[in-house]
Amino acid sequence: VIDAETPRPHHDSASLRLVNLMRMLVDDGAHVVFLPADLHHVEGDTERLRHLGIEAWHAPFATRPATWLREHGARFDVVMLSRHYVAAEFLPLVRRFAPQARVVFDTVDLHFLRERRGAELAGDAGLKRAAERTRDRELALIRQADATLVVSPVEREMLTELLPDARVEVVANLHELAATGLPFEQRHDLVFVGGFRHPPNVDAVRWFGSEVFPLIHARRPEIRFHCIGVAPPPEVQALQAQPGIVVHGHVAELGPYMDGARIALAPLRFGAGVKGKINLSMAHGQPVVATSCAIEGMHLSSGHDVLVADDAAGFAEAVLRLYGDAALWQRLSDHGRDNIARHFSLDAARDTVRRVFLR
Template identity: 65%
Template sequence: MRSQAGNWLAGLHYRLAHLRGLLRRGLSSLRSRGWRATWRRAWLQLRPPPPAPRIPLYRPPAAPFSAFAVPHADAPRASVVIPVYNHCEATLACLRALAAHPPAAACEVIVVDDGSADATAQWMPRVEGLRYHRRAANGGFIAACNDGAALARGEVLVFLNNDTFPQPGWLDALLATFDAQPDTGLAVAQLLYPDGRLQESGGVVFADGSAWSYGRFEAADDPRYGYVREADYGSGAALAIPRALFESVGGFDPRYAPAYYEDTDLAFAVRAAGRKVRVQPASRVLHDEGTTAGTDTGQGIKAYQVRNRGVFAAKWAEVLRGHPPPGTVPDPASLHAGQRRVLVLDEAVPRPDRDSASLRQLNLLRMLRARGAHVAFLPTGLAHGGEATADLQQLGVETWYAPFAASAPAWLRAHAARFDVIVLTRHHLASAFIPLLRRHAPRARLVFDTIDLHYLRERRGAQLAGDAAALRAADATRGRELAAMAAADLTLVVSAEEQAQLRRDAPDARVELLSNLHEVAGPGADFDARADLVFVGGFRHPPNVDAVLWFAREVFPRIRQALPEVRFHCIGAEPPPEVAALARQPGILVHGHVPDLAPYMDRVRLAVAPLRFGAGVKGKVNLSMAHGQPVVATTCAVEGMHLRDGVDVAVADDPAAFAEAVVALYRDRGRWRSQAQAGLENVARHFSLDAAAAVVQRVFFDPP
């Protein structure tokens, strides 16, 4: 009975202490942030829990201590520094999480014991691979971290609290931030509560030095917090910084000893040194906030959080004048208010390994991000695209999906007003959404991206097939497409021929030419190291189906008569039965979707583009030329590409001539090399990201 009464009293004491802490923090928030921001915080904490993360969270199973090994390397790229003071069970769990999912990067793990009085000194030396350092006397979090940094051998310092469970891939994602964006000086992880809710996805600092943990209590997968972006600071519970930079700014400033605000101060010092602070949401770390220091700012070590805010505000007073006032509730609109803001709408996120339109779109997004724009992407189908969505988020694109966007119209009603430029891809999306956007984003420039002129492609296909009904459908498409151009502020086309067509069909429309966008990959293997023929194109696109069937039935047998060992690699997603059946024909390999095309671009001798109808610019031709792979194509396939027959490309339109062109180029080493070089130069001149720079500036950044 006495034990039960003691437990009850202990529980009551905890609840009362927790309540006092909540009240104290609430009153402090009211004074510093005002009632709106305080109510927002209270609502987020007390409302029903948001959806759980898509990827299950890892927690090491609890078990008594036994010896194990952590990742270690003699020449580490990263040094993971874990300062500890007592709480040996938490440290043990953290190390077990590191051991369970070792990173791909070479690393070392350093535990700095700040004078613990528990079993830390007995357990840590028995962990294989761990570098254990015990300080002579307790000096606090900052002193322990700076000692760990002095011991580190890695190029990058990674500070990690011991009350954390690093998730699989966390360290590699942090390090990748420096690789992808070399101006990064500080990369911070996304922190999650043990129940899966967000604790912080970077932080916002207000003009008085107070701070906001961005995303606190929200869903971990909420698109507002899921993309790489600049942040004012990130929690020292999990952050990475190049060791040389850490040393050059003086490490964690001891004026904040023993702890709190040293991480915020470090972020400001990094920016003062000319580098960026970025949050990396792909690096996820569960943080049992308060395990080591509690949560009540009115007592114990947490009281230094209040004291050090004043120290920080005094040190950075001049910089803080440019920060928002306390009481502001941060959101994407306020965080990106100083940038050019661009929204792109399409049916789904781009998949550049599947179609050329996706590659063009992705490279456009890269160009916009490189020029400092904030970019959001709304797939109107609202499907999460898996790796394709994650790739956009890593590019820094605010990428939306269900259930966080209930419907495209509802999302646009709530968000469209914050954008300066809105791109509508394909005529049916433009027709559907332009009226809504005129109402909810009246100041935005509406750009209709045609991808290609659908009515032109449909008309040519109908004429080739002699299909009167299809010809009437093409005329209907023409009416819808031209109406979308009239409603938009500006229309993008991909070829000079289409631009000339619209001067006749839509003379009042403002039309800009933004063609395919490619990075020049280089020449690949030389003539003698290459063999075979290749075609690349998704088979949801009718011109590609017709092209492959025509080539396989009418052209390839003639080629095999002259080159009996040559093979034809047919690559493209979703081949229909009649294309799949071509694999029964000698020498034809139907691969379907191939995630990595580089081996086929760099090792196959020739590409073929036997298109008999279509419109726009053919990405398959650009792609091959960007890899130094010569192309044999029809007149239709090279339309609008600034190509010269016999110089940049070989052109033929009937089966016999096409086969003859393939055989001649396949056998002629000198001509092959000359055409390969000319193709590389053509892509650099007309289809590279540099070639498109002036158009992108006019369309997305210049005033009307």
């Protein structure tokens, strides 16, 4: 398995998915080797992989990827390359030094789709052209790979139309159900979780903080909005000037916010893939208010396991309604956990993982 860097499952959902995927392979008897393209050792996270039984490499033991693959390529039955920019660099090396191996391209999400939607939201022709260049690169890699992984049926259907001969499989986010935390009456406030190196998260928090939260604060001034995620930029930090908004940055332990905040938010206006922030909250029994974009491909329906709104007034109204309705809150909590068990658990993915990697 080759990804851009060592996965950090406490920092982002893509890392959690990758670690759980490798865990599943180890549990099924595979010998799993992980190489980060940046060759960095990450204290704690590299060791975590080894504790799971994964052979984790880094500098100075691996110095150049081509040299490492020349030495080790003959060992592998399957090589998985994560993200299009990693796959573009490594696929030729794998074909040269591990010609016997099947190549699996893990898109993580379709980058071109996220970029295109961001360009449309911004009305930026330059960004749209860049998204089309990414599209060309991703589709070329899908043609060259023996199998491609996407995280949602929506993305699989899109690729099936574009490349009907490609083998495309869905391996969604992978989560384990957590304890349900505090009951409705003991929970307070709103929480958003998402790393800010990801542009859709920056846009989402800016939109919610500037256009939605003031409507909530005007009616329920005791409600606070907790914003959690690595590397909040100045425009996100500046939202703290508004009463009721707290920007925490990275927190070492998310548990208190999953178990104690009453509602999780996913106010994304563009993006692709499936949203780990939604999975994480639902795995903890924490109901979610989201946009249509945020729940794409996640087997969710508004009023059953999530509340959905796409304009500022509607989003604020959904938050306030859920915040004050214990019966609705419990119903969404229960159905959200059912959604995780049915579509985003390790058991739900096991047959596909075995079919792609072990047969």
